[in-house]
Amino acid sequence: MRNNIAKRAAAIGWPILVTTLILLGWEISVRALGIRSIILPPPSAVFAAMAERHDLLLTHLWPSLYLTVLGFVLSVVGGIFVAVLITYSAIVRKGFYPVIVVSQVVPKISIAPLFIVWFGTGMMSSLLLAFLVAFFPMTINAAMGFESIDEDIHRMARTFMGSRWQIFWKIRMPNALPYIFAGMKISITLAIIGVIVSEFVASQEGIGYLIKLAGGLLDTPLMLAAITALSISGLALYGIIAGVESWAVYWQPPSDAVGAGGG
Amino acid sequence: MVRISALKKTFGELEAIRQLSFDVADGEFLSVLGPSGCGKSTLLMMIAGLIDPSAGEIRIKDAKVAGPRREVGVVFQSPVLLPWRTVLQNVLFPIELLKLPRRQYERRAMDLLRMAKIDEFSGHLPRQLSGGMRQRVAICRALVHDPCILLMDEPFSALDAITRDEMAVELQRIWQANRKTVIFVTHSIREAAFLSDRVLVMARRPATIIDELPIGLPRPRSIAVTEDEAFNRLVRHLRNAIEASHAE
Numbered sequence: 001m002r003n004n005i006a007k008r009a010a011a012i013g014w015p016i017l018v019t020t021l022i023l024l025g026w027e028i029s030v031r032a033l034g035i036r037s038i039i040l041p042p043p044s045a046v047f048a049a050m051a052e053r054h055d056l057l058l059t060h061l062w063p064s065l066y067l068t069v070l071g072f073v074l075s076v077v078g079g080i081f082v083a084v085l086i087t088y089s090a091i092v093r094k095g096f097y098p099v100i101v102v103s104q105v106v107p108k109i110s111i112a113p114l115f116i117v118w119f120g121t122g123m124m125s126s127l128l129l130a131f132l133v134a135f136f137p138m139t140i141n142a143a144m145g146f147e148s149i150d151e152d153i154h155r156m157a158r159t160f161m162g163s164r165w166q167i168f169w170k171i172r173m174p175n176a177l178p179y180i181f182a183g184m185k186i187s188i189t190l191a192i193i194g195v196i197v198s199e200f201v202a203s204q205e206g207i208g209y210l211i212k213l214a215g216g217l218l219d220t221p222l223m224l225a226a227i228t229a230l231s232i233s234g235l236a237l238y239g240i241i242a243g244v245e246s247w248a249v250y251w252q253p254p255s256d257a258v259g260a261g262g263g
Numbered sequence: 264m265v266r267i268s269a270l271k272k273t274f275g276e277l278e279a280i281r282q283l284s285f286d287v288a289d290g291e292f293l294s295v296l297g298p299s300g301c302g303k304s305t306l307l308m309m310i311a312g313l314i315d316p317s318a319g320e321i322r323i324k325d326a327k328v329a330g331p332r333r334e335v336g337v338v339f340q341s342p343v344l345l346p347w348r349t350v351l352q353n354v355l356f357p358i359e360l361l362k363l364p365r366r367q368y369e370r371r372a373m374d375l376l377r378m379a380k381i382d383e384f385s386g387h388l389p390r391q392l393s394g395g396m397r398q399r400v401a402i403c404r405a406l407v408h409d410p411c412i413l414l415m416d417e418p419f420s421a422l423d424a425i426t427r428d429e430m431a432v433e434l435q436r437i438w439q440a441n442r443k444t445v446i447f448v449t450h451s452i453r454e455a456a457f458l459s460d461r462v463l464v465m466a467r468r469p470a471t472i473i474d475e476l477p478i479g480l481p482r483p484r485s486i487a488v489t490e491d492e493a494f495n496r497l498v499r500h501l502r503n504a505i506e507a508s509h510a511e
Contacts, residue, residue, distance in 0.1 A: 150343065152339050152340075152341055152343040153343050153345070155308075155313055155337075155339070155343075156337065156339060156343045157360065158313060158331055159311050159312075159313065159331050159335065159336075159337040160331070160356070160357040160360040160361060160408070161331050161332075161333065161360060161361060162360040163360075166359075166360055170345075170356075170359065170360070171345065174345070174347045177347075250347075251346045251347040251388050251390065252346075253390070
């Protein structure tokens with residue numbers, strides 16, 4: 001028990017120590033070398049900017065996070081739905097699935113300007129881009145989870161006269177859960193990227209817009225403050241998913257990660 | 264109880280089973296002994312209703328088998344437990360699939376677990392159990408809906424030799440307490456001789472029965488029985504039958 005606590009403390013302690021050393025090194029070298037704040041502000045200036053202008057940061061952070069989460073949720077629901085179709089429909093599996101896979105060679109981010117043309121500079125473009133980039137890893141992971149059931153488990157269920165419906169809910173779904181969470185963890189980070197890029201291209205609000213604006217004004221501390229706020233938010237979203245995962249996938253030891261990347 | 268007549272199974276060109284006919288009596292423990300890949304698993308899957316025969320028929324209690332049936336419980340080579348379910352939930356899985364009243368069968372499940380000496384692990388997850396314990400859970404699961412026939416497909420083949428002997432003794436005990444008709448497929452001569460009332464010896468592809476040997480050893484049999492001369496005579500007989508089929 002005590003050993004466990006020590007291990008966990010070390011797991012958290014070491015990265016914190018390294019981060020602190022990096023920030024300290026950054027602070028000292030920026031001051032010692034007299035680098036101008038426009039080029040690279042010291043961490044203290046970034047934190048000061050965060051504290052001073054938290055109102056501005058939050059105003060722009062909320063719409064971005066809102067669209068990220070919404071796009072993510074849509075990609076999860078849509079991805080699972082399409083994965084079910086892939087599992088149960090031969091037409092979708094043989095016809096559409098390969099097309100979906102091959103279409104991934106298109107860097108989805110490059111479609112952002114096209115979305116602006118189609119859907120305007122508002123929230124719709126950001127939402128759709130977030131959905132688009134997050135959708136694929138979700139689908140492929142869920143489909144993998146639904147299909148990766150052991151042939152013997154399938155047989156066992158059939159000898160007890162399990163229906164297709166029962167086999168889906170009682171076997172395929174729980175079996176796919178670890179894969180679905182692996183997909184979610186990839187999708188949430190991609191959804192953030194989708195929203196930010198869309199805001200870079202054309203938008204009047206959002207953290208991506210703020211980063212671009214601060215860059216234009218050569219307000220580097222504000223830019224880094226915005227990036228920091230965004231990173232913390234992304235980390236928090238990822239942490240929430242990982243937390244729900246360890247609760248929902250209680251039967252799996254934490255080291256047994258599954259799933260495939262994408263995006 | 265089970266009647267198999269002129270059963271035949273071909274997979275394309277491959278003749279897996281040729282003209283198989285035998286009966287299994289009510290409450291009998293029958294082993295089907297044969298080398299790996301001789302089609303004995305295919306036979307079992309056909310009795311379970313998971314595979315259709317190419318010709319001939321299987322009757323259980325005088326009804327023709329045309330798909331999985333309630334009267335049958337199957338134990339596979341691997342335990343195939345669901346990792347997200349506790350031991351008790353795994354044992355009750357057939358009850359859920361068959362839509363039987365859970366309350367009523369929960370007691371039966373616990374009784375079975377007690378009989379298999381794993382009742383204290385009823386709340387554990389499969390990954391917390393040893394291989395032998397997992398297979399015990401699988402046996403309890405196959406028995407929970409009170410089938411009259413238990414089909415076992417080399418259930419102990421993944422276990423180490425010592426655990427195997429233990430499990431054979433346990434299985435005998437469980438069988439004596441429940442008196443199911445058992446069809447036990449194995450490639451272990453000792454296991455077949457130790458457990459069965461009767462052993463059918465199958466030849467390699469195409470599978471046919473080349474020998475039939477009643478085992479008259481008194482029950483309950485302890486593992487010490489395997490050192491008796493009578494037991495070893497039976498083992499020798501079975502081994503000779505298998506070797507003769509290889510020589511052909």
